Amino acid sequence: MTATVAATGQQSDTTTFEHRKRGRWLDTWEPDNPKFWESGGNHTARKNLTFSVFAENLGFSVWVIWGTVVTSMGLAGFDFLAGLGKGNPIAVSNALLLTSTPTLVGAALRIPYTFAIPKFGGRAFTAFSAAMLLIPTVGLAYFINHPGTPMWVFMILAALAGFGGGNFSSSMANINFFFPEGKKGSALGINAAGGNLGVAQTQLVLPLVITLGTHIMAKDAAGYRFGITLSVLVWIPFILIAAFGALRYMDSISTAKSDGRSYKLALTNRHTWVMSFLYVGTFGSFIGFSFAFPTLIKANFPDLAKIGWITTLGNLAFLGALVGSFSRPFGGWVSDKVGGAKITMFVFGGMAVTCALIMAALELKSFPLYLISFLLLFVLTGIGNGSTYRMIPSIFSAEAKKYASEHGLDAGDAVASARRQAGAAIGVIGAVGAAGGYLLQQALRLSNINFHSMAPAFWSYAAAFLVMSSVTWFFYLRSSFGIARISSLAYANV
Known part of the structure; x- marks a missing residue:
């Protein structure tokens, strides 16, 4: 999905811009005009980036909330998750079903959410998407206090938490x-990292608040329900601030229009689907393991419950998303x-090795090795997320230059078209990659149901990562392949 911004009138060096704190519709926006940018455009862009990061961070926080909540619901009196801490196969399966549902819904929403910005404006839609986070949080806070609530109700609430996943796009x-072309990379990197950090902060904050709630009440089912309620309600003030801040201070660009032609071209380009496959391995692994990590630790290492400070910190599950975000x-x-x-x-090769290390840790029943292996896996997924996103514009640019050279076309027009197609491809690739997180968790769930072990799933992951490494080499690193040669030149000139 992509869009183009057409400035009103002719762009010139005399164009200036007046920065305002209050939000508004911008009829003229020329970020690539140096005078326009320096006279106030830069301040307006950074203002919008600040509120965007805040809202997106909360979106990820709500999206991943079920990854932590399910680990305490059995203790809160919900029978379908009873015995999770002892590795009960049914409880583990139900937990993974609840954690994977928001992943799938969030992935599905990424494409329509991208279209929404040109249609409704960034200001209104950021406020709307932030306010939508109230539905799954308030709903969970209500139904968690009714122990007789059936699992299907929580499945609906988990699906509604998927709104937070759509916020990314x-x-x-x-x-x-x-932002101008030369600053888009940094701005989008900050925006993405701010969202990803929401996963880590949720997995750190929720266990702390749940522990606080049980100490205020008692370490019984009612105490755990009170703790979960507190851990959910703590996000409500921040959601309200995000929605109000976006509505009052963010801006919308009236000349931002959807570029449907580039979207259609991207859908028919094989590299869109090759990169989607690779992004399933990187971002799909990051988000899938982020959702499942608290459940996996609790199910595989029940003795950690005897160590109070580790339990209070959610068995250190937040460290995975934290290192993955920073890498x-x-x-x-x-x-x-x-x-x-x-x-x-190389990232995919390393991820295959870490899967083997995780299996060795389970055989040795070594939590330190298990944690270190998973943290290494998360670091690699983070690096892979950055490297795959970096590949997309280079691939489309290289292919466009090659086509222009072979057909005698203008190289400048080809590069401009490549940028639009790359932007469109990123929307598709992001949605497919997020859906990979659902597939990863389902593989864990089915492995647990059919084999009473996670080992088949992890060995399957290792094999898939090796295939992805080979696909990367085949399409983009073979010296005999034209795209590989031109891509290497593109990187050399960055």
Whole structure:
């Protein structure tokens, strides 16, 4: 999904811009005009980035909330999750079903949420998408206090939490309009990292608040229900601030229009689907394991419940998303230096090795090795997220230059078309990649049901990562392949 911003009138060096704190519709927006940018456009872009990061961070926080909540629901008196801490196969299966549902819904919403920005404006839609987070949070806070509530009700609430996953695409599409070409990478990187950090903060804050709630009441089912209620309601004030802040202070660009032709071209380009497959391995693994990690730790290492401070910190599950979020910008930076395809190929090889280490940790019943192996896996997914995103514009640019050279076309027009197609492809690739998180969790669930073990799923992951490494080499690193040769030149000139 992509869009173009057409400025009103002729762009010139005399164009200036007046920055305002209050939000408004912007009829003229020329970020690539240096005078326009320096006279106030930069302040307006950064203002919108600030509120966008805040709203998107909350979207991720609500999206991943079920990954932590399910680990305490059995203790809160919900029979369908009883015995999760002892590895009960039914409880583990139900927990993974609840955590994977928001992943699937969030992935499905990413494409329509991208279209929403040109139609409704970034200001209104950011406020709307933030306010929508009230539905799954208030709903969960209510029904968690009714122990007789059937699982299907919580499945609906988990699906509604998927609204938070859709926020990523609308937020990225909106910020893409505000910054000049030379600053888009940094702005989008900050925006994405701010959202990803929401996963880590939720997995840190929720266990702390749940523990606080049980201490205020008692360590019984009622105490756990009170703790979960507090852990959910704590987000409500921030959601209200995000919605109000967006409505009052963010801006909308009236000349931002959807580029349907580029979207159609991107859908018919094989590289869109190759990169979607690779992004399933990187972002799909990041978000899938982020959702499942608290459940996996609790099910595989029940003795941790005897160590109070580890339980209070959610068995340290927040560390996975934290290191994965911080390693994403590094993946983009190192890809600028040596090429995204090379980094991506090695990342997938490393991810296959970490799967073997995780299996060894389970055999040895070693929590330290298990945690270290998973943290290494999360670091690699973060690097891979950055490197794959860096590959997309380079691939489309290289292909366009090759086509223009072979057919005697203007290279400038080809590059401009490639940028639009790359933007469109990113929307599709992001949605497919997020859906990979659902598939990953379902593989864990089915492995647990049919084999009473996670091992088949993890060995399947290892095999899939090796296939993805080979696909990266086949399409983008073979010296005999034209795209690979041109891509290497593109990286050299970054």
